[in-house]
Amino acid sequence: MQIQLSGVSFIYEKKKKKKAATLAPTVLKQLNLTIHSGEMLAVAGKSGSGKSTFLQLLKGFLSPTTGSVLLDGVDPNTSKRPELFDQVGFIFQYPEHQLFATTVFDDIAFGLQSAKLPGEIVEQRVRKAMESVELDYEVFKDRSPFELSGGEKRRVAIAGVVVLEPKLLILDEPTAGLDLPSRTALFELLHHMNKNQGLTIIWVSHQLDEIVSHASRLLALQNGVFIADGSPEAALSDPVLLEAFGWEEPSALVVSRLLGQLGLSAGNTKLSPEEAAAIIAAALNQHEIIAK
Amino acid sequence: MANNSFLLFQKQNSWLEQWDPRMKITVSLIFAASLLLNHSLILKTAQIVLLIALWWIAKLSWRALVFTLLSLTIFFISTMIYRSMLMTNPGDTLVHLGALTYSEQGALDGILMCEQIAGIVLLLSLVVRTTSPIILAEGLEMILKPFKKLRLPVHEMVMMFTIALRFLPILIEEVDKIRKAQMARGGGFHRKGISSRFRGVFPMLMPLFVLSILRAKELAVAMESRCYQGDEGRTPIRLYQMHRRDYSILTFSVINLLLVFIV
């Protein structure tokens, strides 16, 4: 799905501004942006930067004060078609906290059953959704979601959104609270859905290595404006951005740049430690051969 | 948007915040008694005006006041209807207004009753909004101390009350989040009719319930880790001392109560 923001501003009404205590009042200023179908877009920003407001606009939880949000060229707000926002899947932080049903099947099927779809279609789609989050249908469908492990619960929660077959999936810090193997597995899953189903994915992340490894594009928000929009490698090598966020440039990029400067690699891509070691070893060996 | 300061104490450094909590509670009780006991329209109205003046002195927002009163609308309307139309006493002068018939005496009773409801609610929210829950709790505990001898779990009850107040805004925010999350995967149930919306109630309540238990457990462990062991060996957070101010407020409220019997 293609999403287009033109001249989007958002201002909390004055009365609300005073009350909002923890959800800090955020303002978006004149945002213009196009997100293309099939992107893996990471969104970064501190609390109060407007990133939560930005994401809620895409799902229609909030409407822009001025400007328009277009989903595949149509503005659901002005055309009075809020159901268009159903194409957007929204997964909150710690989505496992929203599980409620007695079986995994019922939990995932909640949306389909509310939409009164016939039983066999519901079953077929739940099965498909569970497959796409790599939960075995027969093993898990009758189990209680509350007795699963943390990583499994989260996948059930994600399946509950994926089952509605969204074209855009928004995730707020999807890996929060997971350990490394579960994180890796989750991203494998997102990449899989992104490639095979052409799902556009937008996720919020604080983890630089996660952004560098998985994003095709990075959007950084500060005080309601985008201060970076582009390839994660370029953005995360930009001292101004790093300074603004108090981030340290990921070591992978520092090493890649060094090797690039020395003419040993292309220099603009992230290298894993093994790749970097191979390049360095090759360079050193070559020198030894020449020296000999 | 979660709206979490409506029931919350926020420090404004107002005069009301300086009152001793014990005195504040005592005075509120006396005031409540005089509100309930008096049947004079003038006196009751004067008391409401006084409460509104205190609201102003406490530097609380007018919006919050309006919200508090508006939230009682349903009580006001039902009280008025009940008192003036349904519960008419024989001998009341009945007034006909088109198809409606109401009793003047009943309407007066209704207004008194409404003022009473409004007064109690304003009084209560004044106390809660101008006193930090912990201070309020310590005040309550000191007042209720005699009941400890009767083996009533005074401290525990007061602690529960404090924690409930502390977590209320967090829970309100959580409700908002859960609501949105279930809407996001609910196949549009929130846009459909009543029965469809009703289906959405359980998916909201269940996570809220589970989360509250989870929070409560974590909080219990955290409190115990921070050496909490009931009221054994606790020192109060502040030194509570009655000042001349507190005694003058007490005198004033006693006079206020006596007025009820004189008028």
Next chain:
Amino acid sequence: MLDIRNASFSYTDEDEEDTQHTSRVLHQVTASIEANEFVALLGRNGSGKSSFTRLLNGIEIPSEGTVQVEGKFTHHSPSLPLIRRAVQIVFQNPENQQVGMTVGEDIAFGLSNIGYPQQQMQERIAWAIDLVGLDADVDRPVTRLSGGEKQKLALAAVLALSPKYLILDEATSMLDPLARKQFVATLHEARKRHPFALIYITHHLEEVLEADRWVLFRNGRIHLDGPPAQFLNDEALLAECGLELPYYHALALALQAKGISVPASLGIEELRDLLCRFN
């Protein structure tokens, strides 16, 4: 000293989370932690490290074996108040560990529990706020603090009790990189001024490279307990336990595997030197 001998533990309460916890049992764990030591507890979610810390301050009592804090057994309940005071915990979610409405009230909660003299309480609160460099006055509502500030407040509140042992149970996991860096810096600064033993649970190895010891938990047992160097060259074991080596450590290992001698504490400067020797 904290002394844990053959401690086993399982959750027995029959609530709805029971099934989740059955895997989080500790089997025959033996370990000791000296005064002022910095120990990192590592392992996957559910490997037993959190349950282990619950034994240390007597929140849970081992079903077999013993836990001793400064010579006092945690199963001897009259010792518990002293044990709890000596062993403090900062938890993952600040919202679920703060009792007070304001910064001052929250710090006062712990002080009040231990019967701290009322006259000196305000002074102590100010001391604790200063110790963690929290930029907020005592009357600031807790809800108006950022995530990083909330966690600093949690730290201030426990340090006000002068613990001898401080457990951080994934205390940085909900913070963004900047706030995490600031929190870690604050912690070590405070530890320099008022030494205490640090027991640190994390999934981020770069936060515990300076630790005296790493203790690796696996399926409720201590799998390995030793200085970090003992772990750093076993990338397979670390990966299996959900831990990722910091980039430069992984690079150093990969280079060593290719027969290039580099120090384990490789940095960008060393790398530049290595490469420029030839260019």
